[in-house]
Amino acid sequence: MTEEFEQQEPAEVKLIVTEEMRSYLYDITKWAKFLSIIGFIIAALLILIAFSIPSLMSSTPGLAKQLGALGQGGSTMITILYVLLGLFYFYPSVLLSKISNNGKQGVLFGDQESLNTSIASLKSLFKFWGIVTIIVIASYFLLVFLVAGGMAGA
Numbered sequence: 720m721t722e723e724f725e726q727q728e729p730a731e732v733k734l735i736v737t738e739e740m741r742s743y744l745y746d747i748t749k750w751a752k753f754l755s756i757i758g759f760i761i762a763a764l765l766i767l768i769a770f771s772i773p774s775l776m777s778s779t780p781g782l783a784k785q786l787g788a789l790g791q792g793g794s795t796m797i798t799i800l801y802v803l804l805g806l807f808y809f810y811p812s813v814l815l816s817k818i819s820n821n822g823k824q825g826v827l828f829g830d831q832e833s834l835n836t837s838i839a840s841l842k843s844l845f846k847f848w849g850i851v852t853i854i855v856i857a858s859y860f861l862l863v864f865l866v867a868g869g870m871a872g873a
Contacts, residue, residue: 758812776793822834
């Protein structure tokens with residue numbers, strides 16, 4: 720009896736995408752497109768602001784004093800910070816755009832490869848935000864320890 724069980728190959732499991740699921744996926748692609756466009760706009764604005772900071776700082780000398788420690792580093796430090804923020808917004812926007820374009824093609828035309836690419840981009844988007852979340856949580860813990868250590872030392 721065990722020989723008979725060992726000789727049987729496991730049945731191939733196939734998922735079925737229902738019309739309701741296709742409708743949900745299509746709605747997801749619409750929101751992903753909207754969010755990607757907003758993300759691209761924010762990224763472009765951040766980068767434009769980054770490159771206008773030097774002229775703003777030179778035309779308004781009192782601005783560096785108002786910005787405190789960030790202003791002390793000069794316009795270069797602020798420009799680098801804003802460019803990094805722009806790139807930080809750009810990457811998830813690219814992933815959302817891939818989710819939208821490939822997902823829409825996959826749902827409308829039944830293109831399995833496009834749907835696979837869309838889901839892979841979704842995985843990358845969640846991985847990106849997961850890593851960012853871990854970094855933020857670790858930074859909060861580090862900040863708490865530094866503040867607690869500073870208070871204990873004082």
